[in-house]
Amino acid sequence: MNIIFISAEVAPFSKAGGLADVSGALPQQLSSTGHNISVVSPLYSKINREMDSIRTTGIGALIQMGNEDVPFELYNFDHNQSDGPHQYFIHNDDLFGREGIYTLPNGEGFADNNFRYFFFQKAIIKLIEIEFFKPDLVHCNDHHTAMLPFFIINRKMEIATILTVHNFQYQGYFSQDEGKYLDELDAQRLVDIPSENRSSMYLGCTHAHQVNTVSPTYAVELLNIKELSYELHSTLNNISHKFSGILNGADYSYWSPENDTFIKHQYIASNLFGKSKNKVDLQIYCGFKNYSDKPLIGSISRLVENKGFYLILDIIPDLVEMGVQCVFLGSGMDDISQSLKDFANQYPDNIFYEGRFNEELAHNIEAGADMFLMPSRFEPCGLNQIYSLKYGTIPLVYKTGGLADTVQQWDGKNGNGFLFDQYTSSELLNMIQQAVKIWDDKKQWSSIISNAMEADFSWNQSAKQYIGLYETALEN
Numbered sequence: 001m002n003i004i005f006i007s008a009e010v011a012p013f014s015k016a017g018g019l020a021d022v023s024g025a026l027p028q029q030l031s032s033t034g035h036n037i038s039v040v041s042p043l044y045s046k047i048n049r050e051m052d053s054i055r056t057t058g059i060g061a062l063i064q065m066g067n068e069d070v071p072f073e074l075y076n077f078d079h080n081q082s083d084g085p086h087q088y089f090i091h092n093d094d095l096f097g098r099e100g101i102y103t104l105p106n107g108e109g110f111a112d113n114n115f116r117y118f119f120f121q122k123a124i125i126k127l128i129e130i131e132f133f134k135p136d137l138v139h140c141n142d143h144h145t146a147m148l149p150f151f152i153i154n155r156k157m158e159i160a161t162i163l164t165v166h167n168f169q170y171q172g173y174f175s176q177d178e179g180k181y182l183d184e185l186d187a188q189r190l191v192d193i194p195s196e197n198r199s200s201m202y203l204g205c206t207h208a209h210q211v212n213t214v215s216p217t218y219a220v221e222l223l224n225i226k227e228l229s230y231e232l233h234s235t236l237n238n239i240s241h242k243f244s245g246i247l248n249g250a251d252y253s254y255w256s257p258e259n260d261t262f263i264k265h266q267y268i269a270s271n272l273f274g275k276s277k278n279k280v281d282l283q284i285y286c287g288f289k290n291y292s293d294k295p296l297i298g299s300i301s302r303l304v305e306n307k308g309f310y311l312i313l314d315i316i317p318d319l320v321e322m323g324v325q326c327v328f329l330g331s332g333m334d335d336i337s338q339s340l341k342d343f344a345n346q347y348p349d350n351i352f353y354e355g356r357f358n359e360e361l362a363h364n365i366e367a368g369a370d371m372f373l374m375p376s377r378f379e380p381c382g383l384n385q386i387y388s389l390k391y392g393t394i395p396l397v398y399k400t401g402g403l404a405d406t407v408q409q410w411d412g413k414n415g416n417g418f419l420f421d422q423y424t425s426s427e428l429l430n431m432i433q434q435a436v437k438i439w440d441d442k443k444q445w446s447s448i449i450s451n452a453m454e455a456d457f458s459w460n461q462s463a464k465q466y467i468g469l470y471e472t473a474l475e476n
């Protein structure tokens with residue numbers, strides 16, 4: 001199949017969260033099974049064009065955006081490999097050459113995000129129209145690319161479309177006024193669509209041949225729990241015949257303690273000496289002076305409400321009281337960030353906080369921490385708990401979505417982590433207290449670590465399911 005995979009972020013070139021990890025790894029896996037994959041994302045300023053061998057193809061065009069003609073140029077990445085997906089980038093520095101991908105440093109979204117991603121998607125349509133791309137199938141990801149199935153159907157292009165939704169919280173609403181950036185043909189079709197449905201995600205869900213999300217449990221929850229699918233609850237139930245959940249995988253060539261080049265001491269399940277050395281290095285990095293035999297809990301996350309930070313903030317004094325140490329890495333909402341800073345200042349021997357994107361530290365937290373805290377209120381899939389399992393860093397999670405699909409409660413013999421199922425800070429604290437108690441029993445703890453490190457969430461299985469989904473979409 002000729003497939004174009006469209007995403008607003010693609011690791012290792014650009015990354016704000018898990019979408020980038022998936023957009024980096026899944027096309028790689030699909031192309032290793034013989035499909036011809038082109039991945040397209042915007043060319044952000046953070047991408048180092050010289051070092052990454054990213055050059056212009058000389059192809060470009062003007063895209064009409066309201067009364068303006070806005071230019072783009074297509075770049076590609078020369079990876080010097082015979083296999084692997086082709087990587088393309090849409091270049092326009094006014095729109096994409098900014099410090100952040102979607103937001104200002106304080107977490108506030110750019111005011112022209114709809115303009116930016118309409119433009120991005122219209123550039124893709126242009127590249128199909130001029131037959132630079134001749135796809136059998138277009139795989140769209142999240143609301144930034146969810147208009148494409150609508151555009152493709154409106155133009156009667158014979159191309160199958162898939163929309164993968166990595167998070168239903170962000171639906172890409174646009175105003176009547178922003179509708180003027182659409183082509184006449186698309187704008188006319190909007191007339192019949194009620195204004196409460198004027199979102200990229202609604203149009204993507206109703207026009208894509210197949211829609212999926214990134215874990216089976218989240219898919220079921222979305223159909224049943226209105227608060228999780230937001231305004232799309234009835235839409236999703238109407239399209240349930242073409243809606244499914246496929247669990248994300250992990251790229252173990254990049255996220256595995258055996259071969260992680262970001263960490264100083266590599267290690268394997270049968271010899272965890274390297275892990276203990278990484279723990280001490282991490283404690284030194286955090287400026288902790290106390291190396292007593294207490295668990296170190298890691299957290300790597302965007303600072304947003306649904307990742308569970310309000311519960312965590314409630315119990316930090318209790319954790320300090322218990323003597324555990326916590327390292328938080330993440331940026332996002334100002335109030336959460338400020339509270340973490342305050343706690344780090346108040347408890348310098350127990351709490352550390354770094355408020356920026358730091359790939360190297362993320363790997364060192366996975367490798368050095370004993371436990372990984374991820375009490376998300378909802379979680380489409382979650383990747384960090386999957387990475388944590390591979391590093392023997394035991395996940396402490398809320399029983400929801402992809403967390404429930406990947407973490408099993410330790411029962412004294414089986415299980416790879418700890419879960420709580422009432423969403424309150426006291427239940428979170430109970431779970432952590434239980435884990436800390438078991439941590440003291442080294443025999444039990446080493447069994448949990450073995451179970452965790454054995455779990456296999458490589459992309460192999462999931463990529464096969466995507467190919468099945470592509471085939472169904474093509475049949476449709």
Ligand code: ADP
Pocket residue numbers: 016017018019021300301302329330331356357358359362381382383384385
């Ligand atoms: P989400 O996609 O909702 O942000 P995931 O758990 O699926 O959550 O993926 C988050 C990804 O982003 C992981 O690879 C994680 O390591 C990474 N990440 C998040 N914040 C940071 C940060 N501040 N520094 C480095 N990596 C981060």
